Amino acid sequence: MKQEIFVLIEHLQGRVTDISYLMLAAARGITEKLDGNVVALLLGHNQRALANDLAADRILYFDHPDLAHFTPGAYQRVIGSLIEENKPRLALFGDTSIGVEVAGPLSARLNLPLVSYCKSLRVENNEIKFTSQICGGKLMAEGELPSPTALVTMIPGAYKAEQGRSVTPGVVVQASVPQLDKHPVRFLQYIEPETGDVDITKEALLISVGRGIQSKDNLEIIQELADALGGVVCASRPVVDQGWLPATRLVGKSGKRVKPKVYLALGISGATEHVEAITDSEVIIAVNTDPLAPIFNLAKYGATVDLLDLVPALTEAVKQATVKA
Amino acid sequence: MNLIVAIKLVPDLVEELKINEEGNFLDLESLRLRVNEFDEHALEQAILLKERGAGRVIVIALDGEGVEDALFTAAAKGADQIIKLTGNTMPLVSNHTLARWLAPVIKSLQPGLVLTGVQAHNDLDGPLGPLLAEYLNLPYVGYVAKATMKDGEVEIRKEYPGGLAAEMEIDLPAVLGIQAAEQPPRYIAFSRIRQAMKTVQLEERQIPDPFIEEPIAIARLFQPEIGERAEIISGDVDEIAARLVDIFTDLDLL
Amino acid sequence: MAVNPVTQRPTFNEIFYTSLQKLPDGERVRACLQCGTCSGVCPFGYLMDYPPSKMIAALRAGMFDRVMKTDKVWMCVSCYACTNSCPAQIPLTAGLMTRTKEELLLAGNVPVELQDALENTQRYGNPMGESPRKRAAWARGIEPSVKIMSQINRPIDVLWFVGDYASFHPRVQLSSRALARIFNLLGVDFGILGHEENSDGDSQRLAGERGLFELLVDKNSKAFQKYQFNQIVTADPHAFNALKNEYPKLGVNYPVQHYTQYLSAKLDLLRPLLRHEIKARITYHDPCYLGRANGIYQPPRQLLQAIPGVELVEMPHSAVNSLCCGGGGGGMWLEGYQWEQAHARLSEWRVREAVAIGADILAVACTYEIPRFEDAVKMVQKASRLVIRDISELLLESIGE
Numbered sequence: 001m002k003q004e005i006f007v008l009i010e011h012l013q014g015r016v017t018d019i020s021y022l023m024l025a026a027a028r029g030i031t032e033k034l035d036g037n038v039v040a041l042l043l044g045h046n047q048r049a050l051a052n053d054l055a056a057d058r059i060l061y062f063d064h065p066d067l068a069h070f071t072p073g074a075y076q077r078v079i080g081s082l083i084e085e086n087k088p089r090l091a092l093f094g095d096t097s098i099g100v101e102v103a104g105p106l107s108a109r110l111n112l113p114l115v116s117y118c119k120s121l122r123v124e125n126n127e128i129k130f131t132s133q134i135c136g137g138k139l140m141a142e143g144e145l146p147s148p149t150a151l152v153t154m155i156p157g158a159y160k161a162e163q164g165r166s167v168t169p170g171v172v173v174q175a176s177v178p179q180l181d182k183h184p185v186r187f188l189q190y191i192e193p194e195t196g197d198v199d200i201t202k203e204a205l206l207i208s209v210g211r212g213i214q215s216k217d218n219l220e221i222i223q224e225l226a227d228a229l230g231g232v233v234c235a236s237r238p239v240v241d242q243g244w245l246p247a248t249r250l251v252g253k254s255g256k257r258v259k260p261k262v263y264l265a266l267g268i269s270g271a272t273e274h275v276e277a278i279t280d281s282e283v284i285i286a287v288n289t290d291p292l293a294p295i296f297n298l299a300k301y302g303a304t305v306d307l308l309d310l311v312p313a314l315t316e317a318v319k320q321a322t323v324k325a
Numbered sequence: 326m327n328l329i330v331a332i333k334l335v336p337d338l339v340e341e342l343k344i345n346e347e348g349n350f351l352d353l354e355s356l357r358l359r360v361n362e363f364d365e366h367a368l369e370q371a372i373l374l375k376e377r378g379a380g381r382v383i384v385i386a387l388d389g390e391g392v393e394d395a396l397f398t399a400a401a402k403g404a405d406q407i408i409k410l411t412g413n414t415m416p417l418v419s420n421h422t423l424a425r426w427l428a429p430v431i432k433s434l435q436p437g438l439v440l441t442g443v444q445a446h447n448d449l450d451g452p453l454g455p456l457l458a459e460y461l462n463l464p465y466v467g468y469v470a471k472a473t474m475k476d477g478e479v480e481i482r483k484e485y486p487g488g489l490a491a492e493m494e495i496d497l498p499a500v501l502g503i504q505a506a507e508q509p510p511r512y513i514a515f516s517r518i519r520q521a522m523k524t525v526q527l528e529e530r531q532i533p534d535p536f537i538e539e540p541i542a543i544a545r546l547f548q549p550e551i552g553e554r555a556e557i558i559s560g561d562v563d564e565i566a567a568r569l570v571d572i573f574t575d576l577d578l579l
Numbered sequence: 580m581a582v583n584p585v586t587q588r589p590t591f592n593e594i595f596y597t598s599l600q601k602l603p604d605g606e607r608v609r610a611c612l613q614c615g616t617c618s619g620v621c622p623f624g625y626l627m628d629y630p631p632s633k634m635i636a637a638l639r640a641g642m643f644d645r646v647m648k649t650d651k652v653w654m655c656v657s658c659y660a661c662t663n664s665c666p667a668q669i670p671l672t673a674g675l676m677t678r679t680k681e682e683l684l685l686a687g688n689v690p691v692e693l694q695d696a697l698e699n700t701q702r703y704g705n706p707m708g709e710s711p712r713k714r715a716a717w718a719r720g721i722e723p724s725v726k727i728m729s730q731i732n733r734p735i736d737v738l739w740f741v742g743d744y745a746s747f748h749p750r751v752q753l754s755s756r757a758l759a760r761i762f763n764l765l766g767v768d769f770g771i772l773g774h775e776e777n778s779d780g781d782s783q784r785l786a787g788e789r790g791l792f793e794l795l796v797d798k799n800s801k802a803f804q805k806y807q808f809n810q811i812v813t814a815d816p817h818a819f820n821a822l823k824n825e826y827p828k829l830g831v832n833y834p835v836q837h838y839t840q841y842l843s844a845k846l847d848l849l850r851p852l853l854r855h856e857i858k859a860r861i862t863y864h865d866p867c868y869l870g871r872a873n874g875i876y877q878p879p880r881q882l883l884q885a886i887p888g889v890e891l892v893e894m895p896h897s898a899v900n901s902l903c904c905g906g907g908g909g910g911m912w913l914e915g916y917q918w919e920q921a922h923a924r925l926s927e928w929r930v931r932e933a934v935a936i937g938a939d940i941l942a943v944a945c946t947y948e949i950p951r952f953e954d955a956v957k958m959v960q961k962a963s964r965l966v967i968r969d970i971s972e973l974l975l976e977s978i979g980e
């Protein structure tokens with residue numbers, strides 16, 4: 001019998017989130033080894049079009065007015081009964097403010113094992129193994145996902161969204177929605193991000209400038225790079241002290257502690273008071289003319305060139321790359 | 326109304342984490358524990374609600390090294406009742422186990438609102454809140470950054486990735502996973518904690534069940550490899566720029 | 580309105596005023612002349628809604644609650660400038676300012692940065708939140724190796740109380756290593772407490788966290804009691820001040836010296852080792868807790884003058900009139916807050932003075948100062964040539980190690 005891997009597709013305001021594509025890629029990696037099908041679960045209202053680029057063998061589309069926005073009760077009801085009826089080998093959820101609220105309660109309700117912080121899945125001797133990243137990335141845990149059914153919440157890192165996108169979508173099946181009772185949690189409205197200054201503690205890509213930038217005028221090319229990359233500019237203290245950037249952009253002991261995916265440090269030496277606040281970054285890239293600058297002890301990648309030369313070249317390269325994509 | 330805060334101890338990442346000889350769990354000898362940071366936000370949010378007249382705050386934690394300090398600190402901050410779960414326990418248990426132990430005790434306290442930290446860094450079997458909610462047969466909403474009591478309901482702000490948030494209302498009783506309290510957890514002078522140690526009574530409750538079999542076993546626990554020093558990208562600026570673009574692409578940022 | 584005097588509870592103002600007068604020399608506060616000298620010498624007095632003299636006026640007028648409503652007291656860096664210049668000899672720094680900070684702290688009126696440092700101290704025994712198990716890591720690789728008391732089973736002559744910044748801050752660790760080498764060369768029989776050492780707690784005390792200070796005294800005292808030694812030496816003037824003046828009040832009494840005192844008493848042994856010239860104009864910054872608070876001005880200068888080639892020059896503000904570096908009384912953990920209020924940094928004033936007299940090197944003898952002044956050098960015009968060195972580092976350079 002073909003084993004099924006369920007993937008809960010998450011979407012917000014009419015857009016499928018990246019984690020959904022990553023999970024489709026992870027699921028595909030397994031069905032290629034074990035004979036199986038990837039089944040995407042899409043819940044919404046008048047949102048069938050979201051199924052168009054999902055790389056799944058089959059897409060079950062549930063349409064109901066109560067599914068227009070995520071609420072835990074309705075999602076649990078739909079997915080819970082589906083899992084009970086179909087007994088998939090795995091059900092994948094994002095380790096997000098949507099997925100966790102479905103997977104957790106269902107694990108307790110249906111008495112199914114749950115693994116979270118899962119970064120990658122693989123098949124070994126016909127068994128499915130998980131690798132989870134725990135303790136703030138300091139530890140990896142590996143183990144087997146028990147049969148017959150296991151629930152998994154996934155974090156990004158091992159798969160690429162592209163691999164979960166497809167130009168030829170799978171079969172979309174309109175599935176019947178079970179009776180949705182009145183649930184104690186009700187969605188009221190979305191609140192858009194405030195338009196005030198950005199919160200650098202929440203940004204995924206930070207372009208951080210230090211004294212190596214030399215003058216306020218040079219901030220212009222930095223901003224151009226940030227715009228091209230879709231990132232946000234922040235700084236070390238000397239830059240903020242001189243009033244070139246507001247205090248909300250200060251990284252360090254007397255500023256903010258940040259945890260972006262990428263921290264691009266331009267002309268920052270790496271003083272203790274600065275770096276203690278960037279250690280949670282996933283990848284640090286440092287550009288500094290001094291090959292002995294302490295920032296290179298922390299960075300994953302480095303370049304020892306003049307930032308004023310590199311930045312325009314990088315902006316250009318990024319623009320070209322995004323045009324191609 | 327009773328506002329119940331469940332706090333748990335997690336490995337303190339300030340210390341190097343050591344792995345046991347079998348290679349499948351943390352070395353308990355060298356382990357140092359601290360209160361999960363999100364739980365401190367849950368406590369702060371509960372105290373803020375209390376200060377706005379919502380009710381009494383009761384804090385519960387499983388026994389473990391440092392747990393009494395944490396509970397007395399909570400009392401000094403304004404918790405009205407502190408409870409320690411004792412019995413045949415271990416320094417670290419899974420959240421499924423913890424939730425099953427906590428649920429009957431919380432139920433007996435007639436909860437109006439239960440607050441937990443939205444997650445902890447060692448939640449290998451999912452965060453505590455959703456499991457606890459299910460064993461209590463109550464609704465759960467996580468990633469909460471603001472909570473306001475209304476008549477028989479709580480109105481919350483739930484955060485989604487990328488800065489978007491949603492407003493939701495939940496019938497009480499309910500369980501919330503707090504991501505950030507409306508203000509950073511308050512500092513409490515040490516003299517106040519010492520005073521609480523002398524004056525506040527620490528209640529103890531027995532763990533109800535014998536130890537529960539864990540459904541997920543870790544076969545191997547290990548440290549990911551980390552480079553000692555940066556890989557220096559060589560070449561002229563165009564070559565370096567090209568390499569950086571590759572790196573950004575690999576990280577899914579372009 | 581008539582009030583029944585029997586049932587009227589004392590006001591906060593009255594309770595506070597009374598408690599102040601019960602402190603050592605506290606009753607002198609009644610003798611305040613309202614001359615304003617204190618507020619005039621205070622480096623941040625111009626920013627405080629209530630500098631010391633006005634605080635006393637508010638107390639007398641029964642309006643101290645107004646002082647409590649502002650948070651500007653957190654500008655006080657416990658530098659002792661006011662105390663030292665008060666003609667009525669009122670204990671302003673240790674009494675009025677510290678007691679007020681204690682009340683602010685109890686009321687929860689604490690800037691977040693300071694809160695972090697205090698929480699870290701509670702949890703880890705050091706304000707930076709470093710692993711207490713790594714407290715002796717700075718000493719790795721030094722030969723002969725630095726002895727850790729729990730690992731040797733014998734009495735020792737000198738117990739070196741290393742202190743927080745000297746143990747954990749990567750830049751300050753270099754000065755700790757220099758001092759360890761000098762001790763070795765002089766054949767000093769010394770040891771450290773390693774993971775058993777906790778923050779001395781003095782700056783936390785002056786930042787209003789008295790209870791935490793008492794906890795730390797208790798922990799350190801337990802460690803001291805486990806071992807036999809003749810005296811304590813420290814490079815941290817804050818630890819020195821605590822061990823010399825505050826620990827004894829809680830019954831923890833050991834002879835203690837700052838390392839500059841200890842080494843200057845051994846100059847006969849040290850001088851022959853100082854073989855290499857350092858041809859430089861050096862100026863010395865008197866740290867508040869060595870100078871004004873404890874009257875130690877000569878030993879550091881004697882050490883500098885013993886180095887061949889050194890031309891020792893004085894800054895306009897020196898010795899008792901030294902300018903504070905801004906790190907005391909919690910200032911080390913209020914950088915962001917104080918910058919927001921002042922848009923000036925005391926360490927930069929100091930560096931400007933050193934530059935103005937044409938110094939090549941600014942020598943320091945406090946573990947807070949190296950990072951503070953090295954940072955200030957980056958911000959002050961024409962200061963990039965100024966080198967910041969701890970005296971121990973200069974001595975070692977002259978020894979040629």
Ligand SMILES: Cc1cc2nc3c(=O)[nH]c(=O)nc-3n(C[C@H](O)[C@H](O)[C@H](O)COP(=O)(O)OP(=O)(O)OC[C@H]3O[C@@H](n4cnc5c(N)ncnc54)[C@H](O)[C@@H]3O)c2cc1C
Nearest residue numbers: 210211212236237252253254255267268269273288289307
């Ligand atoms: C108590 C305290 C709190 C502090 N809090 C903070 C804080 O919160 N945040 C913070 O950032 N700092 C803080 N500091 C200051 C900190 O110590 C450093 O002084 C500061 O971080 C240095 O900033 P920087 O790296 O930009 O400057 P520098 O240290 O001067 O480094 C500039 C770097 O740029 C390089 N460079 C120069 N020109 C170029 C070029 N054209 N291309 C490429 N590279 C170039 C240089 O090689 C050098 O390494 C604090 C200090 C103290 C004492």
Ligand code: SF4
Nearest residue numbers: 621655656658659661
């Ligand atoms: S101790 Fe220093 S900073 Fe504090 S009030 Fe007195 S002069 Fe001002």
Ligand code: SF4
Nearest residue numbers: 611612614615617665
């Ligand atoms: S210097 Fe002394 S006497 Fe003069 S106002 Fe200040 S506290 Fe009063």
